[in-house]
Amino acid sequence: MRSAxxxxxxxxxxxxxxxxxxxxxxxAAPMQTGDGLLVRLRPAGGALTVSQFQRLARAAALHxxxxxxxxARGNLQIRGLRSDTVGPLTAAVDNAGIIVPGxxxxxxxxxxxIDAEEIADAAEMEAVLRHKLGDVLNSAHLAPKLSILIDGxxxxxxxxxxxxxxxxxxxxxxxxxxxxxxxxGATPLALGNADAAADAASDLLQMLAAHGRSARARDIDAAxxxxxxxxxxxxxxxxxxxxxxxxxxITALGNGRAALGVRLTFGQARTADLISFLTSAxxxxxxxxxxxxxRGFFVIGLPETAMPAIRKAAVDHGFSVRANEPAEQVAACxxxxxxxxxxxxxxxxxxxxxxxxxxxxxxSMKLHLSxxxxxxxxxxxxxxIVGSAEGYGFIVGGLAADPPAARIAGERIDFAIERLxxxxxxxxxAGESSADCLQRLGASGLxxxxxxx
Numbered sequence: 001m002r003s004a005x006x007x008x009x010x011x012x013x014x015x016x017x018x019x020x021x022x023x024x025x026x027x028a029a030p031m032q033t034g035d036g037l038l039v040r041l042r043p044a045g046g047a048l049t050v051s052q053f054q055r056l057a058r059a060a061a062l063h064x065x066x067x068x069x070x071x072a073r074g075n076l077q078i079r080g081l082r083s084d085t086v087g088p089l090t091a092a093v094d095n096a097g098i099i100v101p102g103x104x105x106x107x108x109x110x111x112x113x114i115d116a117e118e119i120a121d122a123a124e125m126e127a128v129l130r131h132k133l134g135d136v137l138n139s140a141h142l143a144p145k146l147s148i149l150i151d152g153x154x155x156x157x158x159x160x161x162x163x164x165x166x167x168x169x170x171x172x173x174x175x176x177x178x179x180x181x182x183x184x185g186a187t188p189l190a191l192g193n194a195d196a197a198a199d200a201a202s203d204l205l206q207m208l209a210a211h212g213r214s215a216r217a218r219d220i221d222a223a224x225x226x227x228x229x230x231x232x233x234x235x236x237x238x239x240x241x242x243x244x245x246x247x248x249x250i251t252a253l254g255n256g257r258a259a260l261g262v263r264l265t266f267g268q269a270r271t272a273d274l275i276s277f278l279t280s281a282x283x284x285x286x287x288x289x290x291x292x293x294x295r296g297f298f299v300i301g302l303p304e305t306a307m308p309a310i311r312k313a314a315v316d317h318g319f320s321v322r323a324n325e326p327a328e329q330v331a332a333c334x335x336x337x338x339x340x341x342x343x344x345x346x347x348x349x350x351x352x353x354x355x356x357x358x359x360x361x362x363x364s365m366k367l368h369l370s371x372x373x374x375x376x377x378x379x380x381x382x383x384x385i386v387g388s389a390e391g392y393g394f395i396v397g398g399l400a401a402d403p404p405a406a407r408i409a410g411e412r413i414d415f416a417i418e419r420l421x422x423x424x425x426x427x428x429x430a431g432e433s434s435a436d437c438l439q440r441l442g443a444s445g446l447x448x449x450x451x452x453x
Contacts, residue, residue, distance in 0.1 A: 027090050027100060030081060033376065034341030035065060035334060037081035039089070044099040045123050046074060046110060046291040050282045050299075052096045053289045054275055059092035061271040067338060069268050072331065073107060073147075073161060074291040079334065101130065103138035104205070108150045109158060110292045114253055114300065118154035119169035119239075125150045125194055129167075132198045133205065141209040143216055148201065151183075153239065156247050159183035161293055164217035165204055167197050170238045177201060178237075179217040179225075188235040189225065203228055246323035247292045250307055253300075259290075260299045260310055263320040266332040266347060267295035273317040280313040294328070296320075326354045326361035332369040333376045336387075342371025343387030349413070356414075357421035364433035368400060375400025382435045392416065394450060396443045405443035406450040416450050423449040 030037035048056070056076070060068045065080025081089060093100065106129065108122035109115070129148070130137065149163035159182060166178045166186050175197035178186035190200040207224060208215050226232055247261040260281075278286075287301035296319075302310060311321045320327065327350070333339065335346035346369040354361060360383075368381035373388065384395040386404065392413055393404030408416040423446065428437040438446070 027086070027093065028102075030086055033079070034339035034372070035080050037083065037086060038077055038079050039081060039086065040071070040075050040077050041093070041098075041100045042075045042105060042107070042291070044101055045112065045126070046108060048098065048289045048291075050278055050286050050289060052098050054278045054282075055096040056093065056098065057271040057274045057278070059089050059096075061275075063089040063092070065338065066271045067268055067334070068271050068274060070264055070291060070295045070297065071267060072293060072295060074110065074293040074295075074297075075105075076291065079338070104142060104146050104148055106130075106137075106148045106150065107158070107161070107163070107293075109152045109154055110156055110247065110290045110298055111154055111251070111259065112152055114259075115152075115154035115156070116254060118152045119171060120152045120173070120175075122150040122152035122169070125152070125167060125169075125175065125197070128194045128198050129201060132195070133202050136202055136205045136209065139205070139209045141212060142205065143208070143213050146208065146216065155251065156245060156292070157183075158293065162186075164208070165201055167201065168237065168239065172238055176235070176237050176239075177204075179204060179220070183237075187225075187232075188237060189229040189232055191235050200229070246328070247294065247296060247298065248320060248323040248328075250304075250311075251298070252304070256304055257301055258304045258307060260302060260307065260314070260321065261292065261296060262299060262314050263294065263296035263328065265318055265320060265327055266330060266350065268334070269317075269319070273319075277313055277317040277319065281310055284310050286310075324363055326358075329361055329363070329365055330354075330367045330369060331381065333371050335369075335371050339371060341374060343389065344371055344392070344410070346371055349385065352414070352417055356417050357424070359421050359424040359428070360434050362434050364435035365438065366435075370400040373401045382438060394420075394446055396446055397439060406447040408450060419449045420446075 027039050027041055030039045057068055060078045063081060063085035064078045067079045069077040071077060106126050108126050112122040147163045148165045149158055149161055151158040151168045153169045162182045164179060168176045170176050174191050175194060176188055177190040177197050177200040178188040180186055207220055211219060248263050249261050251259045253259055281299050284306040285301060285303050286299045290298040290300055292298055314321045330350045332346040332350055336342035336344055349369055365382045368384040370384060371387045373386055380399055382397060384400050386393040386395060386400045390407055391409040394406045395402050395404050424434050424437055427441060428434060
């Protein structure tokens with residue numbers, strides 16, 4: 001007998017029939033993908049002990065396909081699960097002492113509590129929210145992908161991440177609550193202390209719950225917002241919008257300790273590589289792992305003297321420890337070798353692009369390589385290359401599911417890469433980035449270039 005969608009059966013198995021794309025694939029409700037079931041989890045505070053991360057990786061190897069991912073928002077994904085292995089994975093997570101809060105996802109600054117430059121501790125603000133908003137955070141009437149972001153400031157801002165509800169520390173000691181967007185685009189609604197911010201978030205969540213599971217913050221009527229937040233027109237952020245900085249590399253924490261920012265190549269790691277690297281890091285004195293947006297994590301507590309050896313260990317296991325590498329611009333799905341839905345090897349194509357179209361990799365352009373039109377690895381990108389039975393679709397400034405500007409047969413992909421590189425090289429103006437150039441040329445310009453003989 002099956003349970004309702006999202007619930008766990010007595011045997012510890014999820015209700016497979018209730019799974020659907022668009023929902024957040026938590027432990028209790030995995031998502032069916034081309035390589036089996038996928039679960040996404042975010043441990044409390046985005047933090048794990050080194051031992052917990054090792055145990056999670058071992059569980060991913062035992063119960064999944066040995067691939068562990070970190071998403072662009074800093075969440076963990078375990079792939080290749082089956083209906084009879086989700087329960088044992090859940091038990092392994094519990095046995096490791098990993099706490100995965102339910103309800104609305106709350107994302108917080110990765111170096112909360114240890115960043116000397118932070119304005120306020122985002123973890124303390126999260127605790128206030130969970131204490132005051134427990135019931136509404138777990139409302140079944142909220143959209144599965146609804147998100148709350150808490151940015152305490154510091155060296156690694158969350159300003160570039162979008163969220164339904166943003167709670168951002170201000171130099172005045174207050175918290176700014178805004179909705180629907182990143183730090184530049186979100187609409188400010190309220191400014192106050194932690195309790196006032198929690199009350200504002202509660203009201204917004206109740207408004208969203210009243211609209212039903214399809215509603216996101218952008219769907220709330222402007223008149224309703226003004227009625228609840230009468231000072232909306234006068235509220236402004238008092239914190240300058242920080243520039244995005246890469247978390248990759250060494251960050252000094254004081255007292256002779258440091259954090260090493262490690263990025264997984266295209267957001268994926270083989271669990272054997274991850275376990276081996278974590279063993280080296282733990283032996284060198286690492287104490288904690290903090291998940292970071294942009295597909296990686298911080299290793300916390302390493303002695304500065306251990307950094308050269310641990311950086312080398314990371315590189316030896318296939319991870320990036322240097323900022324602004326070309327691979328940072330690429331969001332790639334699992335690809336044909338790991339997913340039955342994929343029509344091409346995304347990582348192979350990424351390598352070809354980096355080798356043969358270097359003009360694309362000036363740091364400005366986000367490329368999405370998707371094995372099929374589902375677009376699992378990314379949302380909107382400057383350029384998406386999407387696999388299909390007909391070959392490759394090229395989409396400018398859109399989603400993997402959008403109609404392509406041009407289609408190229410599979411055997412013509414090298415020709416297409418050459419044309420793409422030449423298009424940017426020949427048309428980029430002085431001081432113009434590759435992304436701006438492609439945007440200016442648009443879908444028609446790209447289509448014309450790819451269709452030339």
